[in-house]
Amino acid sequence: AQSVTQLGSHVSVSEGALVLLRCNYSSSVPPYLFWYVQYPNQGLQLLLKYTTGATLVKGINGFEAEFKKSETSFHLTKPSAHMSDAAEYFCAGVGTGANNLFFGTGTRLTVIP
Amino acid sequence: KAGVTQTPRYLIKTRGQQVTLSCSPISGHRSVSWYQQTPGQGLQFLFEYFSETQRNKGNFPGRFSGRQFSNSRSEMNVSTLELGDSALYLCASSSDRVTNTEAFFGQGTRLTVV
Numbered sequence: 001a002q003s004v005t006q007l008g009s010h011v012s013v014s015e016g017a018l019v020l021l022r023c024n025y026s027s028s029v030p031p032y033l034f035w036y037v038q039y040p041n042q043g044l045q046l047l048l049k050y051t052t053g054a055t056l057v058k059g060i061n062g063f064e065a066e067f068k069k070s071e072t073s074f075h076l077t078k079p080s081a082h083m084s085d086a087a088e089y090f091c092a093g094v095g096t097g098a099n100n101l102f103f104g105t106g107t108r109l110t111v112i113p
Numbered sequence: 114k115a116g117v118t119q120t121p122r123y124l125i126k127t128r129g130q131q132v133t134l135s136c137s138p139i140s141g142h143r144s145v146s147w148y149q150q151t152p153g154q155g156l157q158f159l160f161e162y163f164s165e166t167q168r169n170k171g172n173f174p175g176r177f178s179g180r181q182f183s184n185s186r187s188e189m190n191v192s193t194l195e196l197g198d199s200a201l202y203l204c205a206s207s208s209d210r211v212t213n214t215e216a217f218f219g220q221g222t223r224l225t226v227v
Binding site: 043 | 117144155169207211216218220
């Protein structure tokens with residue numbers, strides 16, 4: 001079955017430290033992968049997406065992710081965490097309908113001052 | 114340009130009632146998708162409408178239905194509400210498939226069933 005798995009429901013980092021949020025996808029997932037961010041009482045905002053081409057994808061707010069087929073991973077990173085990065089992050093793939101997203105369970109990021 | 118607008122933002126209904134939620138997509142977007150977000154099940158796809166036709170459907174019971182109007186505005190309806198229908202309902206609009214473009218999400222409607 002198609003799925004994405006996010007490792008760690010909660011991640012805490014110090015302000016200025018590296019952010020690493022993990023996502024693994026099942027091999028049946030088409031090669032379209034996304035990271036979304038959700039702030040409290042808000043909808044989802046696209047951070048970045050991988051479709052084809054370069055495996056290192058740069059997104060908004062200094063985030064980037066690397067598609068690694070050999071590890072079936074699409075981890076999200078940011079070199080230096082800001083307080084404003086505190087939110088919930090979702091990894092997602094595209095279902096067979098090609099316009100329906102399926103999401104991981106989310107990782108809540110806390111940034112410690 | 115204006116973003117995706119969902120109304121109402123908050124709703125409280127009684128078990129057994131029905132409810133209608135509205136979503137106005139970004140101007141020019143013809144695709145509207147609906148998602149349910151709950152603490153237990155996470156984010157789940159309900160259905161997608163494109164040019165007034167349901168193009169894709171998730172694994173939800175028939176109590177959940179939707180429609181899209183000629184101006185691309187969409188409504189979803191839940192009949193015979195159950196306590197488990199309490200959730201944040203999100204809609205997303207896009208001009209094309211998300212593999213080619215970006216889906217923009219509204220702020221959601223938080224439905225509480227009592």
